[in-house]
Amino acid sequence: MSSNTIIATRESRLALWQAEHVRDVLTARFGLAVELLGMTTKGDQILDRALSKVGGKGLFVKELETALEEGRAHLAVHSLKDVPMDLPSGFALAAIWEREDPRDAWVSNKYENLDALPQGACVGTSSLRRVVQLLAHRPDLKIEPLRGNLDTRLRKLDEGGYDAIVLAAAGLKRLGLGARIRSLFDTALMIPAAGQGALGIEIREDDARLRELLAQTIHQPTFLACHAERAVSRSLGGSCSMPLAAFGHWNDGVLTIDAALGHSTELTRPLIKVRVTGTPTDEASARALGEHAAALLREAGAGDYLPAC
Numbered sequence: 001m002s003s004n005t006i007i008a009t010r011e012s013r014l015a016l017w018q019a020e021h022v023r024d025v026l027t028a029r030f031g032l033a034v035e036l037l038g039m040t041t042k043g044d045q046i047l048d049r050a051l052s053k054v055g056g057k058g059l060f061v062k063e064l065e066t067a068l069e070e071g072r073a074h075l076a077v078h079s080l081k082d083v084p085m086d087l088p089s090g091f092a093l094a095a096i097w098e099r100e101d102p103r104d105a106w107v108s109n110k111y112e113n114l115d116a117l118p119q120g121a122c123v124g125t126s127s128l129r130r131v132v133q134l135l136a137h138r139p140d141l142k143i144e145p146l147r148g149n150l151d152t153r154l155r156k157l158d159e160g161g162y163d164a165i166v167l168a169a170a171g172l173k174r175l176g177l178g179a180r181i182r183s184l185f186d187t188a189l190m191i192p193a194a195g196q197g198a199l200g201i202e203i204r205e206d207d208a209r210l211r212e213l214l215a216q217t218i219h220q221p222t223f224l225a226c227h228a229e230r231a232v233s234r235s236l237g238g239s240c241s242m243p244l245a246a247f248g249h250w251n252d253g254v255l256t257i258d259a260a261l262g263h264s265t266e267l268t269r270p271l272i273k274v275r276v277t278g279t280p281t282d283e284a285s286a287r288a289l290g291e292h293a294a295a296l297l298r299e300a301g302a303g304d305y306l307p308a309c
């Protein structure tokens with residue numbers, strides 16, 4: 001095997017963009033010779049069912065972790081949003097990089113935004129988080145499942161299957177598809193998912209060399225916000241699928257976390273929403289802030305909303 005540093009990556013256009021970005025930064029900054037190892041994951045193969053029904057987001061990372069474990073690769077680059085809240089033992093999240101636009105995007109060939117949709121119109125998304133927040137504003141809408149990579153989802157919209165779809169702005173912008181964004185959701189109306197728009201870099205926990213090197217690349221405000229967001233999810237039992245949104249944003253040195261939870265099966269039940277603020281300085285204090293938000297959600301009745309798992 002070559003002495004190059006190898007990045008395991010999924011082969012969707014977005015995953016490859018992200019892996020190439022990490023490769024280029026590591027080469028420019030540390031002079032590393034980096035190669036990509038493309039892989040297909042279970043999550044890429046299952047296109048007909050909601051991920052929440054077949055084992056959740058871990059499906060996108062398992063094969064990459066196996067490559068790390070077997071020494072076929074050294075780093076795995078992920079959309080942080082797709083990384084389970086607790087990594088299996090032996091693996092570490094060595095870096096979180098600066099976020100692209102964390103907002104959700106409205107993509108439609110006919111309607112400017114959610115308010116412009118006629119009664120009973122059809123919106124495509126398979127994200128429970130997006131479904132409950134769309135229905136909170138427009139209970140009349142018909143929501144239809146929409147899976148596949150970004151190009152597939154856009155094609156399904158263009159074929160006329162939906163009046164509009166909702167996608168992460170980050171993915172569209174990274175792929176040069178920003179022109180497809182008709183409008184952007186206010187993060188108060190459509191709170192993003194924990195980690196949305198950020199990159200997460202995973203390594204073997206015992207890889208001291210890469211751990212030290214990657215520590216120098218962490219984008220601290222994103223790192224703290226995302227650890228707080230992920231802690232909200234973890235505290236509520238993040239391995240289960242639930243309609244949860246958690247978004248942290250910095251203002252004058254203060255981190256505000258907005259979180260919203262919908263009922264896991266009765267998707268039109270009122271959302272439970274909380275906001276907390278703090279000034280975390282490290283991973284532990286960021287997590288504590290997220291745990292505080294989760295505690296407030298529980299006080300407000302989250303226990304009745306969570307799936308039994």
Ligand SMILES: NCc1[nH]cc(CCC(=O)O)c1CC(=O)O
Nearest residue numbers: 079081167168170171196197198
């Ligand atoms: N769940 C799939 C996924 N994972 C990351 C992104 C977009 C990029 C990001 O949020 O970092 C997407 C597509 C989407 O939600 O529209």
